[in-house]
Amino acid sequence: MKCIRCILVVMLFSTILTGCWGAREIEHMIYVNTMGIDYEDDQVVIYVQMVNFSGIAKRESGQAQEQKTFIGKAKGDSFDTAIFNLYASSPQRVVWSSVKTIVFSDKALKHDIIQQVLDEWDRYYEFRYTVWAMATHEPMEEVLNTPSIADLSVLYSQLNSPLREYEQSSIIAPLYFFKFIRKWKEKGQTVLLPSLNIAHGWTDNNKPSPNLSIESVCLLDNQKFRGCLETPDILGLRWLEKKTKRTPLVIRDNKTVKAILVMNKIKSSIRPKLSHGQPVFDIKVSMQATISQLSTSFHKRKLEQQAIKEIKNQIMTTYRKGLEMNADVLGLSGIFYRSMPKQWDKFNAKGKFPLDPESIENIDVKVNLVSGGISKMR
Numbered sequence: 001m002k003c004i005r006c007i008l009v010v011m012l013f014s015t016i017l018t019g020c021w022g023a024r025e026i027e028h029m030i031y032v033n034t035m036g037i038d039y040e041d042d043q044v045v046i047y048v049q050m051v052n053f054s055g056i057a058k059r060e061s062g063q064a065q066e067q068k069t070f071i072g073k074a075k076g077d078s079f080d081t082a083i084f085n086l087y088a089s090s091p092q093r094v095v096w097s098s099v100k101t102i103v104f105s106d107k108a109l110k111h112d113i114i115q116q117v118l119d120e121w122d123r124y125y126e127f128r129y130t131v132w133a134m135a136t137h138e139p140m141e142e143v144l145n146t147p148s149i150a151d152l153s154v155l156y157s158q159l160n161s162p163l164r165e166y167e168q169s170s171i172i173a174p175l176y177f178f179k180f181i182r183k184w185k186e187k188g189q190t191v192l193l194p195s196l197n198i199a200h201g202w203t204d205n206n207k208p209s210p211n212l213s214i215e216s217v218c219l220l221d222n223q224k225f226r227g228c229l230e231t232p233d234i235l236g237l238r239w240l241e242k243k244t245k246r247t248p249l250v251i252r253d254n255k256t257v258k259a260i261l262v263m264n265k266i267k268s269s270i271r272p273k274l275s276h277g278q279p280v281f282d283i284k285v286s287m288q289a290t291i292s293q294l295s296t297s298f299h300k301r302k303l304e305q306q307a308i309k310e311i312k313n314q315i316m317t318t319y320r321k322g323l324e325m326n327a328d329v330l331g332l333s334g335i336f337y338r339s340m341p342k343q344w345d346k347f348n349a350k351g352k353f354p355l356d357p358e359s360i361e362n363i364d365v366k367v368n369l370v371s372g373g374i375s376k377m378r
Helices: 002-014 053-060 079-089 106-110 114-123 140-145 162-168 177-185 235-239 300-324 332-339 341-350
Strands: 029-040 043-051 069-076 093-095 101-105 132-136 190-199 211-221 224-230 246-253 256-275 278-294 360-371
Touching: 029 106, 029 140, 043 079, 043 140, 069 079, 069 140, 079 114, 101 106, 101 140, 106 132, 106 211, 106 224, 114 177, 132 177, 140 190, 177 190, 224 300, 235 256, 235 300, 246 300, 256 300, 256 332, 256 360, 278 300, 278 332, 300 360, 332 341
Parallel strands: 029 093, 029 101, 101 132, 132 190, 278 360
Antiparallel strands: 029 043, 043 069, 190 211, 211 224, 246 256, 256 278
16 A cells, blocks of 8 residues: 555656656757848748858857758748748748858948838747848858858858958957947938948859958948948948948058058047037047058158048048938938037938038047057067
8 A cells, every 4th residue: 555655656746747848959950150131022032051160169169060951932922921931841840049140232232221120020939139230232142152261151251250350350340239229210220231241352262262251331220221331431430430440541642552551449529509609519539559560761750741641541531432322321320419409400300410521520540659669669
């Protein structure tokens, strides 16, 4: 009898114990690494990139294994419909909590798919806001299938780890999705969306080895896509970007490179004010510089003056390029709104804050050349 009682007690308690019967193995789920959003034939097209994590673990432990990247594709009348159509063709459950990057094609930006994406992102619990936001004009499938060089995982490419390259050479600042959303919704803000290109400057045993590179910026002003600017046209942005750490400045005489300086410790401020009833802005920038290359004899002060002149020119060139696209690339409208919201409402009554080349009244740049490397400066 005691034995029977013990068996009954064990059976009774076993019914209330929690177990792992509903658990799923990692290899039985599809973890999305990157999501691409495109638009073609009046339909939203989504791409999902899945990375083989087991292959990454074995490679990092010293065991060579071919990297495999899988791409899924689905279409729909809307962003949400495309996702459900993806589920229909998926062999396993799709998990979105591991997404590291979301990439918009220029066609998706032009057709205002962003609002659909933001709405879905706010509603589904698996989506995270701490993902990178990017754009591209390249074919989406080619972008997601582009391997990293030196057999590195795509997790360490500029697609998923843009900060690594940016800390070494700060030209185009990476953008988190939550900052994208804030600027998209806030008055007077312009979203500067980094854009991916497929670069062809690398080889693998004399065979072409394409690589991803961030070489342009797409502008979204007043929740409208305005176009994209290439690197030569947006060099002025880095002097006003708070995240800039280290960036090169080339000093030329006509087309001849006279010097290359590496700029760091950059600080900037933009002060809005009214002049003759119109909004104008004073820009102040200061930084330190070291000499990376010097092909001619320059006095320290003269080199600093040349750098100041070039930085002012880059800021104004970027600003004017933005105006040509009907975009406030320097974010002056947002700065004015935070400082003088009532006046901003009056100026913005017609739906567009008034900006022209004369809106920047003064640019004050200070450059302190602190080192010539191991060579002495005069």
